[in-house]
Structure formats: C-alpha cells, structure tokens
Amino acid sequence: MEAAILASEEETRKQDDVLDAWRRDLEAARYAAQRAQRQYDAADPQNRLVADELERRWNQALQRVQEIELRIEQHVHGQGKTTTPTREEFEDLAAKLEAVWNCPDADIRLKKRIVRTLIHEVVVDVDPSADEVILVVHWKGGVHTELRLPRRRRGQNSTHTSKEIIDTVRVLVRICSDEVIAGVLNRNGLLTGHGNRWTLERVTSLRSHHAIPCYDADKCKAEGWMNLTEAAKTLGVNARTLRLAVERGEIEAEHPLDDGPWIFNRRAIETEAAGQFRARVRGSNRNPAIPTSKQSTLGFSTT
Numbered sequence: 001m002e003a004a005i006l007a008s009e010e011e012t013r014k015q016d017d018v019l020d021a022w023r024r025d026l027e028a029a030r031y032a033a034q035r036a037q038r039q040y041d042a043a044d045p046q047n048r049l050v051a052d053e054l055e056r057r058w059n060q061a062l063q064r065v066q067e068i069e070l071r072i073e074q075h076v077h078g079q080g081k082t083t084t085p086t087r088e089e090f091e092d093l094a095a096k097l098e099a100v101w102n103c104p105d106a107d108i109r110l111k112k113r114i115v116r117t118l119i120h121e122v123v124v125d126v127d128p129s130a131d132e133v134i135l136v137v138h139w140k141g142g143v144h145t146e147l148r149l150p151r152r153r154r155g156q157n158s159t160h161t162s163k164e165i166i167d168t169v170r171v172l173v174r175i176c177s178d179e180v181i182a183g184v185l186n187r188n189g190l191l192t193g194h195g196n197r198w199t200l201e202r203v204t205s206l207r208s209h210h211a212i213p214c215y216d217a218d219k220c221k222a223e224g225w226m227n228l229t230e231a232a233k234t235l236g237v238n239a240r241t242l243r244l245a246v247e248r249g250e251i252e253a254e255h256p257l258d259d260g261p262w263i264f265n266r267r268a269i270e271t272e273a274a275g276q277f278r279a280r281v282r283g284s285n286r287n288p289a290i291p292t293s294k295q296s297t298l299g300f301s302t303t
C-alpha cells in the first residue's frame with residue numbers, strides 16, 4: 001500500500017513537472033512571436049521579399065504559440081478527470097489486489113501496469129550452497145521483499161517429472177513392481193512431466209533415467225521390506241491395529257502417498273517398542289468381555 005501511495009505521489013509530481021515544462025515553452029514561444037512581430041513591423045514595406053519572409057516567420061511563431069496552448073489545455077483537462085486516490089481508497093485497493101491479479105478476466109496489460117507502478121527494481125542473485133535463486137524485490141514504497149526459488153539445473157525444464165514423484169518411486173520400488181507403481185501414481189492424481197497418466201513403460205523409463213533399481217522379490221525379502229498386511233502378519237496383529245499404531249508413532253513405517261501402500265522394514269517391527277505393542281495387543285485379546293448376572297439376557301425365539 002505504501003508503494004502504491006508513493007507511486008501515486010510520484011506520478012502527480014511528474015504531471016506537475018510536465019505542466020511546468022509546457023508553460024516554460026509557452027513563454028518562450030510568445031517571446032519569439034513578439035520578436036517576429038517587431039521585426040516585421042520594422043521592415044520596409046517596399047521590400048516585399050523581406051517583408052514576406054518576416055511575415056511567414058511571424059505566422060509560424062504564432063502557430064507554435066497556439067499549439068503549446070492547446071497542449072496545456074489538454075494536459076490540464078486530462079488531470080481534471082483523474083483525481084488522486086485517498087489513503088482509504090488505496091487500502092481498499094490493496095485488499096482487493098490479489099483478487100484482481102488472480103481474476104481470469106484481468107488483462108495482462110493491466111498486470112504489467114501494476115508491476116511497473118509498484119516495483120522499482122528486482123535484484124537477482126544465486127546462492128550456490130542452497131542451490132537457489134534469490135530475488136530481492138525493491139518496492140517503490142521503500143520495502144524490500146526476498147524470495148527464494150529452486151535453481152534450475154542444466155538441462156532441466158518444465159516438462160521434467162517433479163523431484164517429489166522421483167523420490168516417491170525410489171521408495172515404492174522396495175515392494176512394488178512398475179505396473180503397481182503406475183497405478184498408485186494415477187490413483188493419487190500425479191502426472192508425468194508432459195501431463196500424461198502413468199503406464200508401466202513410463203515408470204520403467206523414469207527408473208532407467210534416474211538409475212533407480214527395479215523391484216526384486218528376493219532382494220525385498222533379504223532386506224526385510226514388507227507391506228502393511230505382511231507386517232501385521234509378522235507381528236501377529238490385524239492390519240488396522242498396526243496402521244493405527246503407526247499413525248500414533250509407536251511403529252516406524254513409510255507412507256509416501258496418501259492413497260498408497262504402507263512400507264515397513266523388519267528392523268522396525270523387531271524393536272523393543274514393537275514387542276511391547278504386540279504384547280499389549282495380545283493381552284487385550286485374551287481378556288474378552290464376559291456378561292455379568294446384572295446384565296439382561298436376550299431371549300431368542302426358536303420358531
């Protein structure tokens with residue numbers, strides 16, 4: 001808002017400076033016209049060649065005066081139509097700026113005018129340690145805003161698959177084949193860098209490009225990776241009970257996508273905490289609720 005107010009004041013000063021410049025030009029033009037008139041009056045009428053030339057110069061000077069007077073009139077008339085907004089109007093505009101900017105009907109030329117009006121300059125720097133681009137926006141109100149964006153690496157463009165999807169595939173290959181991974185990605189609404197749905201072939205291509213090993217059942221078993229059902233069977237509890245324990249933080253597991261598999265490792269279900277959880281669950285199952293003599297008995301008809 002301060003930037004907008006300052007920009008408005010600066011624009012008003014510019015308009016005043018333009019008007020002052022036109023008035024100085026008008027004063028100079030009038031002086032030139034008066035001098036041309038004096039030269040014409042002092043000329044010998046009998047010398048028609050000189051008199052005609054001086055008359056022509058005088059007419060040009062008068063025409064220049066009229067042109068400047070017209071420019072000043074147009075400038076003043078234009079200023080009269082545009083009143084300087086009040087601070088309250090600027091506050092109202094600032095509150096609606098985001099809505100105006102995101103409105104689908106907002107013309108791109110309007111957005112460019114907003115940027116030119118509010119922003120003085122943008123300074124760009126690179127932070128190699130964080131692999132980020134630093135943008136410092138200098139607003140005309142004197143406020144500075146710093147933005148940090150991921151630095152695009154050589155050969156990277158907007159059609160590349162996101163890093164989040166690549167990392168997700170690295171986790172899923174522990175227990176899932178490429179065909180299963182494609183289905184999981186599609187269920188979660190994730191698309192390729194080109195905006196396509198995932199297929200077995202596209203997952204395979206992604207793995208090959210990023211040197212991600214494929215799913216191997218023997219390797220999965222040797223390294224102790226398992227899904228929710230397998231982990232629950234190993235612990236001797238049902239899958240829902242185990243999932244709730246994971247959500248409470250009692251058992252460690254990975255869940256890379258909301259609508260996707262839980263991934264466990266044997267080490268996580270062989271810890272002391274996992275043993276206590278298993279004993280607690282089994283203990284509660286050994287003590288079923290027994291009705292007492294105070295409870296009513298429901299009679300069922302045998303007919």
